[in-house]
Amino acid sequence: MGNKTKGILALLGLGALAYWKYKNSTPEDQQAVKDKINTAKDNLNKWGNDLKSKANDVASQVQSKVDEAKTKAEDTLG
Template identity: 85%
Template sequence: MGNKTNGILALLGIGALAYWKYKKSTPEEQQAVKDKFNSAKNNLNKWGNDLKDKANDVASQAQSKFDEAKAKVEDTASNI
């Protein structure tokens, strides 16, 4: 439990330091930080959407293969 608590406290301290530094920076520097965050958010959203599309493609392929195998089994069962 001690390591978890220390880790959380460290993250809070880093966050507080970053917030303090952000508030003391010039408006141009603040805008640069905002732009970096927005760029990172957009990249993360794009990556997530790409991952979601690939997962849907794989699921669709798996479903079609399952349907083919099911049809094959039904054909074989009807011929017996």
Template identity: 80%
Template sequence: MGNKAKGLLALLGLGALAYWKYKNSSEEEKQMVKDKINNAKDNLNKWGNDLKDKADNVASQVQDKVDEVKNKAQESLN
């Protein structure tokens, strides 16, 4: 059995264990898990949005520089 198969089998086992533990938890514990998942999702969305904003900002700066170089090139040709 290859390493990939062993890794997938281990991941499946951990998933089954987590599912069993969740199903046997109290309502308070289930709510804590849901809150942690929602918090992680919100943080991930915030991080993704911040990353997108930074990428858009860099792309805008690059476009401004390209336009500036184009203008200088056209001025030197005229």
């Protein structure tokens, strides 16, 4: 059995254990887990949006530099 298979089986085992523990916990504990998941999802979405915004800013700056270089090249040649 390869390392990938062992890793997948380990993840499945951990998932099954987490699911069993969640189902046997109190409603308050279940709500706490849901809240943590929602918070993590919100943080991940915020991080993704920030990353997208920064990438767009960099792309904008690069495009400005390219346009500036084109203008200088045209002025020099023209």
